Amino acid sequence: MTPIIVGLTGGIGSGKTTVANFFKDLGVPVYIADTEAKALMNRSKIIKRKLVQLFGDQAYIDASLNKPFIASQIFNNKALLQQMNAIVHPKVAKHFANWVKKQESDYVISEAAIIFENGSYKKYDVIITVVAPEDVRLKRVVKRDDSSSEKVKAIMKNQWSDKQKTELSDFVITNVNLEGTRHQVGKIHAKILNSATNH
Structure with missing residues (x-):
């Protein structure tokens, strides 16, 4: 069910x-979407590649997401935020669907x-x-x-x-x-x- x-x-x-x-x-x-999104941004090679294309090499420092830099980039830039969400959200949705299947x-x-x-x-x-x-x-x-x-x-x-x-x-x-x-x-x-x- x-x-x-x-x-x-x-x-x-x-x-x-x-x-x-x-x-x-x-x-x-409970699935915390924001936490899972950040984990995927650090874990998924596809997301990493696309975020570097979007934000440049500063998006990651030592293979970890550069959160302050990303936050400053999207803070007053709706278009950039939407582009980032378009990369991350579908992956999170897929991850969530798989998670749901495992719950009883x-x-x-x-x-x-x-x-x-x-x-x-x-x-x-x-x-x-x-x-x-x-x-x-x-x-x-x-x-x-x-x-x-x-x-x-x-x-x-x-x-x-x-x-x-x-x-x-x-x-x-x-x-x-x-x-x-x-x-x-x-x-x-x-x-x-x-x-x-x-x-």
Whole structure:
């Protein structure tokens, strides 16, 4: 039986990883797309070759992805970002499909930041969006990434608004305090398991 595929998303600083970990605690297999994408960018010879063609030799240092350089290149360059995603995303999608086949669970979660922005949201059976007030998200990211609020705001501007995302989501988790978030995760978990039984 194919498991239900759940997409877990949310804007920067909303707390997707925290929510993903709560689902993991309940025994749900979770695929972190960003982590897997970075691993593939370091591992796949095809991706490496194409990224060097796109960004030049500085894309890698000692065979490892030069993350600060790539980030600086795509920061305000949408076309370059799209070209990079066109190289990486299909490989990640293939890797995810193979991963799903190995899971023995009623449902699995793919945690990914831009499923609405890149149109991949249509591929999921269920979508959960994590939201939090913008000022809370801003504080979290500035603290976490040691980043400037201007930089974080620029990233936010490139992402869909919470309103746009929630209108296309099956479930919305408001992540302001941990206990409340954990409680919401538990309720959604029960609902998805219930629909899996009737799947």
